[in-house]
Amino acid sequence: MRLSVVICTWNRAESLQKTLESIENCRVPSGIDWEVLIVDNNSTDATSAVCQFFLQKNPKRYRCLLEKRQGKSFALNTAIENARGDIIAFTDDDVLVEPDWLFAVLVAFDAYDCLGVAGKIVPVWNSPKPAWFSVDGPYRLMMAIVEYDLGNQNQPCRIENPPYGANLALRKAAFDRYGPFRTDLGPVAGTTFRGEDTEYCRKLMSQGEKLIYVPGAVVYHPVPEERTKKRYFESWYFDYGRMLVRTSSPSSTKTSYFGVPRYMLRKLMACVWQWNTSFERKQRFFLRLQVWQALGEITEFRRAFKERCASEKSIETQAREKNRQ
Numbered sequence: 001m002r003l004s005v006v007i008c009t010w011n012r013a014e015s016l017q018k019t020l021e022s023i024e025n026c027r028v029p030s031g032i033d034w035e036v037l038i039v040d041n042n043s044t045d046a047t048s049a050v051c052q053f054f055l056q057k058n059p060k061r062y063r064c065l066l067e068k069r070q071g072k073s074f075a076l077n078t079a080i081e082n083a084r085g086d087i088i089a090f091t092d093d094d095v096l097v098e099p100d101w102l103f104a105v106l107v108a109f110d111a112y113d114c115l116g117v118a119g120k121i122v123p124v125w126n127s128p129k130p131a132w133f134s135v136d137g138p139y140r141l142m143m144a145i146v147e148y149d150l151g152n153q154n155q156p157c158r159i160e161n162p163p164y165g166a167n168l169a170l171r172k173a174a175f176d177r178y179g180p181f182r183t184d185l186g187p188v189a190g191t192t193f194r195g196e197d198t199e200y201c202r203k204l205m206s207q208g209e210k211l212i213y214v215p216g217a218v219v220y221h222p223v224p225e226e227r228t229k230k231r232y233f234e235s236w237y238f239d240y241g242r243m244l245v246r247t248s249s250p251s252s253t254k255t256s257y258f259g260v261p262r263y264m265l266r267k268l269m270a271c272v273w274q275w276n277t278s279f280e281r282k283q284r285f286f287l288r289l290q291v292w293q294a295l296g297e298i299t300e301f302r303r304a305f306k307e308r309c310a311s312e313k314s315i316e317t318q319a320r321e322k323n324r325q
Helices: 013-024 047-057 072-082 101-111 173-178 196-206 230-246 262-276 281-324
Strands: 003-009 034-040 062-066 087-091 116-125 167-171 211-223
Touching: 003 013, 003 072, 003 101, 013 034, 013 047, 034 047, 034 072, 047 062, 062 072, 072 087, 072 196, 087 101, 101 116, 101 167, 101 211, 116 196, 167 173, 167 196, 167 211, 173 196, 196 211, 230 281, 262 281
Parallel strands: 003 034, 003 087, 034 062, 116 211
Antiparallel strands: 087 167, 116 167
């Protein structure tokens, strides 16, 4: 089989149905054998009924799996293990895809010697943008909104910045070579914790693998009203800070306090000072989010420190028990 489309889902039955309907309208080169693989990550809504509807409609095209371990990365890895296609195209359970989405992806794989292809992700706002939100300039906040667009680039080109999993296709051989997604990253039960997709692509790129951006492969990602609230951005930046520490090399700094490097405490104090001395609306909220990001980084340093201490204590206990024997 040439292609597997993978969708991991959790309690989004209504949007999942619309996503699958848009995929049904995709144009695919003639003679291409492809499938849609849906992984239900313990949904409690009507997701199962939606899956069964499409399965009965076209049992040769659709397959549905249940992943009981909570977390998107677990669901993604289950999909990879079960995918029959040589190419795996990932998207989200709340997007709408252009009819030429899969066609553009497959043509790019045929035209370029690459391990992966990513396309354009266009945010669709379901409510007015808040006054404090900035899409460009020094206080740009688009990181928390799913968007991937290389601007005026109208032709396929090599990717320099890691893409997102809402519009990403990789050869299955990539997972044979570099392993699965990290299960300590990615959304869990609707949290804002992200990073499993960009971390994986960053790893591929660091090994010299070629990823190609295809502007003609377009998906539309909604921005629901709850994502226009300040508390969503605060939570997102906090978890982003945690992800930065979790995916970085261990700090080599010698001065730390209960696992938190001294430079992080200085960073937090600087962010708090700048936030409290700023009066321009967009700048002030931007700096407030830097405080939340720093708090996330500190939280992750503390978590890693506690894990190391527990591990060292366990080793010491085992050694004492062995000596007594």
